[in-house]
Amino acid sequence: MYKVGLEQAFGEPVAWGTxxxxxxxxxxxxxxxxxxxxxxxxxxYETFRFSRDTGLYLPNPGQICSYCSVSEFCYVQSGARADEIPRPWEQWQGNQEGTSAA
Ligand code: SF4
Known part of the structure; x- marks a missing residue:
């Protein structure tokens, strides 16, 4: 992101970075x-917005799950509190119904 900002600010390409x-x-x-x-x-960013707006969150289980801050609520990991929130497909269906009615 800083790379693009620098290019826009100075009009010069940024070839390398860390x-x-x-x-x-x-x-x-x-x-x-x-x-x-x-x-x-x-x-x-547009795909992030689309996912947020439509409730499209595909789980990506892996090593990161061991320190994920929401694993307690994650159905993929059978989190202890996973039943407290609707499953993603339930939210997805609700969003689709809302979309088709509009
Ligand atoms: S615990 Fe669930 S929400 Fe967290 S990283 Fe793993 S799959 Fe994703």
Whole structure:
């Protein structure tokens, strides 16, 4: 995101950059930044908006589940409180019904 902002602010391409690793307080190795275009960021944020607005959240279970802050509510992990919230497909059906009625 900073790469695109720098390009827009200064009108010059940003070829290389690093990622800030907040957990360790350091940066990664240097990576080529060419793949991170304005168009790509717009597409990624638009898909996030679409997922949020339609309730389309596909679980991606893996190693991250061991420190996921919502695993208690996750049906994939059979979280202890998973039954307290509607299943994603129940929310999805509700959103689809709302969409078709509009
Ligand atoms: S516990 Fe559930 S919500 Fe959390 S990362 Fe794993 S699959 Fe995703």
């Amino acid at each position: 990622f800030w690793m907040a957990r360790t307080g350091s940066t990664t190795e240097v990576f080529p930044m060419a793949p991170f275009t304005h168009e790509r960021l717009e597409w990624e």
